[in-house]
Amino acid sequence: MSSPLKPPEGNWWDQAVNRRESIWLGLGVIWSLVLFGWMSIWTRTGDQNPIGETYRVTEAEFQEKMAAYKDAAEETEQGLVPDDTSVYMAGVRFAWDGAPVVLEADTQYDFHLSSYDVQHGFSLRPEATLSKQINLQILPGYEWVVPMTFDEPGTYHIICNEFCGEGHRSMHDTIIVTEAA
Numbered sequence: 718m719s720s721p722l723k724p725p726e727g728n729w730w731d732q733a734v735n736r737r738e739s740i741w742l743g744l745g746v747i748w749s750l751v752l753f754g755w756m757s758i759w760t761r762t763g764d765q766n767p768i769g770e771t772y773r774v775t776e777a778e779f780q781e782k783m784a785a786y787k788d789a790a791e792e793t794e795q796g797l798v799p800d801d802t803s804v805y806m807a808g809v810r811f812a813w814d815g816a817p818v819v820l821e822a823d824t825q826y827d828f829h830l831s832s833y834d835v836q837h838g839f840s841l842r843p844e845a846t847l848s849k850q851i852n853l854q855i856l857p858g859y860e861w862v863v864p865m866t867f868d869e870p871g872t873y874h875i876i877c878n879e880f881c882g883e884g885h886r887s888m889h890d891t892i893i894v895t896e897a898a
C-alpha cells in the first residue's frame with residue numbers, strides 16, 4: 718500500500734523546532750498544569766460537593782429514631798407535621814418511610830436521610846417544574862443530615878432515581894410545603 722502523502726525530504730527529525738511552535742507547546746503545557754490545579758481545587762471547594770454531615774447508623778437504629786420522630790410529630794390528613802425542624806426520611810423498597818410530610822416555606826430543615834435495605838436515589842422535584850431537581854444518594858448504614866430550605870410553597874415530589882428492584886417505578890411520595898407562618 719502506498720501513501721498519497723509525500724515523505725518530507727532530508728533528515729527533518731534532526732532539525733530544531735520552530736520557535737513559535739515551541740512557544741505554543743510551552744503555553745499548552747502551562748495551561749494544562751493550570752487546568753490540572755484548578756480541577757484539584759474545584760473537587761475540594763466547588764459548590765457541586767455534597768453538603769451536610771453523614772453518620773454511621775444501623776438500619777435498626779435509624780428505625781428507632783424514625784419511630785421517636787413519628788411519635789413527636791403531628792399526624793394530619795396531608796401528612797406528618799414534624800415537631801421541630803428535623804425531618805426523618807428513609808427509602809425502603811418500594812416506599813419512603815416518613816412521607817408524606819408537611820413543611821413550611823422559608824424554614825431551614827435538617828433532613829435525616831437513610832435507607833433500610835438497598836441504595837436509593839432521593840430525587841426532589843417541585844410539581845410546577847418536574848425537570849428541576851436535586852438528586853441525593855441514600856445508602857443503608859448511613860444517616861445523611863442535609864440542611865434544606867424550601868423557597869416556594871407547593872407540592873414537591875420525592876422520586877427514587879436509583880434502580881432498586883421491581884417496584885422501583887412506583888417509589889414515589891410527596892412533601893407539601895405551606896406558606897411561611
Ligand SMILES: [Cu+2]
Nearest residue numbers: 877879881885
Ligand atoms: Cu428505586
